[in-house]
Amino acid sequence: MGRILKSYIFWTYERGSFHYDVMVTLILAFIFVTPHFWNYGDHPSVGSFAPSEVVVRAAGENAFTYQIPAEQVRGNSSAPFEDRLEQSIGRISGPMVIDHYDTLKDASGKVTAYKVWAHR
Structure with a gap:
């Protein structure tokens, strides 16, 4: 043996x-x-993108999801929140209709980004 x-x-x-x-x-x-x-700990971190970077993914015909950093939405605090989301999306894709959105938080509970579902 x-x-x-x-x-x-x-x-x-x-x-x-x-x-x-x-x-x-x-x-x-x-x-x-x-x-x-076994957890090797090699998973990507959520929300690890630049403050000006918006992640856009197709979600069907004329529908998209946007991941917008919280710092970008906080920019103009006098406008209503959904208007600020529409402005962030509008700079990229033109006029869009927001269906709904979710708040993305890190492990400590701090808001890092917003995930927005929108269509034309």
Whole structure:
């Protein structure tokens, strides 16, 4: 048993042999299975974009979602909130009708951005 384990550690088996195939299978299993059970902490952070950057995604025919940084919406505090959202979107896509919006917060509860669903 010790000799087999030593051969596995030093990878001494010939390619195509049973033990070689077992080693390759174990390595592939480790690569593809462990991310489902182990958190490597390599997820992108939410709201990590520039204060002037707006993320736009298609959400159907003539419908879009916008992720607008909170700093950009806070710019003109005298206008109503939905008007400020429309202004931010209008600079990018022209006149749009806002369907609804959600507030995006970081782990501490601070508002980082707004996700807006809009259509033409």
